[in-house]
Amino acid sequence: MEAKQLRQEIRSGAFNRTTSGAAGNNVQTNIVILPKAYAFDFLIYAMRNKKAVPVIEVMEDGMTESTHAAGSDIRTDIPKYNIYRDGVLSETVTDATGYWRPDFVTFLIGCSFTFEQAILEAGVEVKHIAQGRNVAMYKTDIATAPAGVFSGELVVSMRPFNKELVEMVSDITARFPNMHGRPVHYGDPGAIGIPDIMKPDYGEAVDIEDDEVPVFWACGVTPQNAALNARPEIMITHAPGHMFVTDMHNEDFKET
Amino acid sequence: MEAKQLRQEIRSGAFNRTTSGAAGNNVQTNIVILPKAYAFDFLIYAMRNKKAVPVIEVMEDGMTESTHAAGSDIRTDIPKYNIYRDGVLSETVTDATGYWRPDFVTFLIGCSFTFEQAILEAGVEVKHIAQGRNVAMYKTDIATAPAGVFSGELVVSMRPFNKELVEMVSDITARFPNMHGRPVHYGDPGAIGIPDIMKPDYGEAVDIEDDEVPVFWACGVTPQNAALNARPEIMITHAPGHMFVTDMHNEDFKET
Numbered sequence: 136m137e138a139k140q141l142r143q144e145i146r147s148g149a150f151n152r153t154t155s156g157a158a159g160n161n162v163q164t165n166i167v168i169l170p171k172a173y174a175f176d177f178l179i180y181a182m183r184n185k186k187a188v189p190v191i192e193v194m195e196d197g198m199t200e201s202t203h204a205a206g207s208d209i210r211t212d213i214p215k216y217n218i219y220r221d222g223v224l225s226e227t228v229t230d231a232t233g234y235w236r237p238d239f240v241t242f243l244i245g246c247s248f249t250f251e252q253a254i255l256e257a258g259v260e261v262k263h264i265a266q267g268r269n270v271a272m273y274k275t276d277i278a279t280a281p282a283g284v285f286s287g288e289l290v291v292s293m294r295p296f297n298k299e300l301v302e303m304v305s306d307i308t309a310r311f312p313n314m315h316g317r318p319v320h321y322g323d324p325g326a327i328g329i330p331d332i333m334k335p336d337y338g339e340a341v342d343i344e345d346d347e348v349p350v351f352w353a354c355g356v357t358p359q360n361a362a363l364n365a366r367p368e369i370m371i372t373h374a375p376g377h378m379f380v381t382d383m384h385n386e387d388f389k390e391t
Numbered sequence: 392m393e394a395k396q397l398r399q400e401i402r403s404g405a406f407n408r409t410t411s412g413a414a415g416n417n418v419q420t421n422i423v424i425l426p427k428a429y430a431f432d433f434l435i436y437a438m439r440n441k442k443a444v445p446v447i448e449v450m451e452d453g454m455t456e457s458t459h460a461a462g463s464d465i466r467t468d469i470p471k472y473n474i475y476r477d478g479v480l481s482e483t484v485t486d487a488t489g490y491w492r493p494d495f496v497t498f499l500i501g502c503s504f505t506f507e508q509a510i511l512e513a514g515v516e517v518k519h520i521a522q523g524r525n526v527a528m529y530k531t532d533i534a535t536a537p538a539g540v541f542s543g544e545l546v547v548s549m550r551p552f553n554k555e556l557v558e559m560v561s562d563i564t565a566r567f568p569n570m571h572g573r574p575v576h577y578g579d580p581g582a583i584g585i586p587d588i589m590k591p592d593y594g595e596a597v598d599i600e601d602d603e604v605p606v607f608w609a610c611g612v613t614p615q616n617a618a619l620n621a622r623p624e625i626m627i628t629h630a631p632g633h634m635f636v637t638d639m640h641n642e643d644f645k646e647t
Contacts, residue, residue, distance in 0.1 A: 175431040175496075179449050193435050195539060240431075283451060 138380050139205060142212040145380075151214050151229060153269055153376035155248065160385050162203075163378035164191055165244040165355035166213065168231075168371040171196045174240040176283025180361060181242065183280035187289055187353035189245035189313045191383075196238050203381040209241050215374035217359070222366035231371055239371075244355045246378055247292055247315055249385045250308040257307055262295055263341050269376040270294065271335035272354050276328025277319070279357060284365040290336070291319060291327070291351040295343040301350055308352065314388050321350040337375045394636050395461060398468040401636075407470050407485060409525055409632035411504065416641050418459075419634035420447055421500040421611030422469065424487075424627040427452045430496040432539025436617060437498065439536035443545055443609035445501035445569045447639075452494050459637040465497050471630035473615070478622035487627055495627075500611045502634055503548055503571055505641045506564040513563055518551055519597050525632040526550065527591035528610050532584025533575070535613060540621040546592070547575060547583070547607040551599040557606055564608065570644050577606040593631045 138161040144150035154163055169177055174193075181188035192203055201207050210232045218226040218234060228234075247270070251261050263270050270292045277289040296304050301321055309317040324332045332349060333340045337356055343349055362370050373379065394417045400406035410419055425433055430449075437444040448459055457463050466488045474482040474490060484490075503526065507517050519526050526548045533545040552560050557577055565573040580588045588605060589596045593612055599605055618626050629635060 171431070175427070175434065176451075178431065178434050179451060182446070182449065190438070193438065195432075195435060 138382050141380050142204065142207055145214050146208065146211040148229065154214065154378045154380060155269070155376055156264060158380045160252065162191070162381045162383040162385055162388065163246050163248045164381060165246050166209065166373045166379050167242045167244060167358045168209070168239050169367055170236065170369065171238045171240050173284065173365070173367050176285055177242065177358070179282035180279075180285035180358070181244070183282055184357065186316060186319070187279065187357035188355065189315065190242055191245055191313070192243040194241040194243070196240050198241070201243060201379070201381060203243070203383050204379070205382055209379070210235050213373050213377060213379050215377040217372045217374050219359070219362055219367075219370040219372070221368060222363045227374055234369070234371060243379060243381070244358070245314040245388070246355055247352060248378065249314040249388055250311045252385050253307050253311065253389070254304055257303070259296070259300055259304060263339070266341065268341060269338040271340055272337035272356050272375065273324070273329045274336045274360060279361065285361045287357070287361040287364045288328070289319070290354045290357040290360050292338075292354040293332070293335070293349050293351050295341060295347040295349050297346055298348050301348050304350065310389050312390060315352045315354070318350050318352050321348050324349060327351065394638050397636050398460065398463055401470050402464065402467045404485065410470065410634045410636060411525070411632055412520060414636045416508065418447070418637045418639040418641055418644065419502050419504045420637060421502050422465065422629045422635050423498045423500065423614045424465070424495050425623055426492065426625065427494045427496050429540065429621065429623050432541055433498065433614070436535075436538035436541035436614070437500070439538055440613065442572055442575070443535065443613035444611065445571065446498055447501055447569070448499040450497040450499070452496050454497070457499060457635070457637060459499070459639050460635070461638055465635070466491050469629050469633060469635050471633040473628045473630050475615070475618050475623070475626040475628070477624060478619045483630055490625070490627060499635060499637070500614070501570040501644070502611055503608060504634065505570040505644055506567045508641050509563050509567065509645070510560055513559070515552070515556055515560060519595070522597065524597060525594040527596055528593035528612050528631065529580070529585045530592045530616060535617065541614075541617045543613070543617040543620045544584070545575070546610045546613040546616050548594075548610040549588070549591070549605050549607050551597060551603040551605050553602055554604050557604050560606065566646050567644050568646060571608045571610070574606050574608050577604050580605060583607065
């Protein structure tokens with residue numbers, strides 16, 4: 136499906152599920168929407184934690200159409216929004232229009248769907264995609280670099296791969312430095328503060344077989360965790376897995 | 392000389408000239424200091440014009456020591472500061488302490504000294520350095536991408552090279568994508584809106600011989616030009632050629 140058509144179906148409500156695998160080669164992004172009073176701190180936070188929070192575009196206050204998505208409206212073109220009030224998730228909605236404020240600034244943030252596509256194209260199966268699940272995400276004990284009111288631990292996504300494929304998969308994702316890049320860890324989940332790999336903090340668990348190793352990447356959900364500490368009076372994000380689909384292509388972010 | 396010792400000599404006034412060639416392999420940066428009210432717009436302007444304004448560090452309000460320069464003080468450790476009031480250069484001073492405000496935010500911005508070092512190491516002479524002059528810089532007619540109150544034309548630096556070396560020199564600088572990277576233009580100055588190559592807008596002119604071609608790179612002085620349009624009540628920058636010396640090394644910014 137064309138990206139523009141998909142955004143229209145999302146806007147009309149005809150498409151209301153996770154966008155995983157729904158947009159082919161088009162870049163999908165995490166989103167964070169904040170009042171302008173928090174925007175500068177957030178942008179520094181993103182720059183200091185680029186691996187988790189790679190900013191693709193900033194839509195300043197007054198903008199609702201992304202320059203990377205023709206005819207888009209950031210208030211309606213995401214299947215599910217999370218509304219955080221004072222740092223606490225209060226509602227999940229399919230249309231953010233009623234919550235909109237003229238001082239809102241929107242950040243489009245790189246997403247692992249881009250490197251997942253590259254892994255699939257190398258002929259390697261990605262288990263949660265094959266099983267039709269949302270990727271498993273975890274809070275770690277790795278501190279992010281704070282900026283202003285934003286701080287907190289890194290959130291990672293996890294994909295299990297056969298031991299012999301870990302290096303190859305790592306090298307593939309390293310070629311997307313602005314889409315989380317190389318893994319931050321593989322192997323023992325306890326080493327990065329994850330007590331139970333079968334209990335992700337976001338998304339859905341996947342089984343790990345004996346010949347498989349869990350591989351962890353910095354995740355664009357990290358800002359949602361930082362918001363728990365910053366407690367902005369309001370913050371809107373995508374619901375995990377329900378992304379913003381742009382007109383950009385994954386290969387635009389591939390470095391040779 | 393050690394970077395830290397050089398900063399101390401600058402602070403004491405013992406060193407008060409251009410820092411070109413004075414800091415060996417240490418990264419030198421352009422600086423822009425603005426009231427926090429302008430900082431968000433400026434940071435978006437920088438991100439949208441990354442080739443001219445590659446941000447290395449943001450020191451938020453309250454910070455005067457760079458995390459990349461131990462024991463530094465941004466108010467005193469630059470040989471010459473330009474003070475702009477309402478977008479107009481009003482004073483050039485050697486100490487910014489008397490101008491300091493608690494709401495000032497400082498941006499450290501990549502500088503061409505890094506790629507010049509790489510050109511020299513490849514055994515190629517850089518003419519203005521050999522002649523002990525400041526590099527020639529020009530306003531062009533190439534528009535930058537605006538953000539908030541910041542807009543304006545790209546400023547470029549120019550170095551003449553023998554025709555046969557242009558490609559090699561271009562490839563060397565392309566390996567420093569966060570230090571202005573590949574040239575934006577070479578050859579006819581008129582093609583990018585420069586009426587007279589012997590009359591630079593900043594820095595000093597250099598002769599161009601018959602077998603040489605002028606090569607142009609995006610320049611970190613671009614924000615000073617944007618300030619003419621934004622007219623912030625106050626903005627402090629380095630004086631061209633008089634940079635901030637960090638503890639980072641040039642090769643840290645080299646991509647293979």
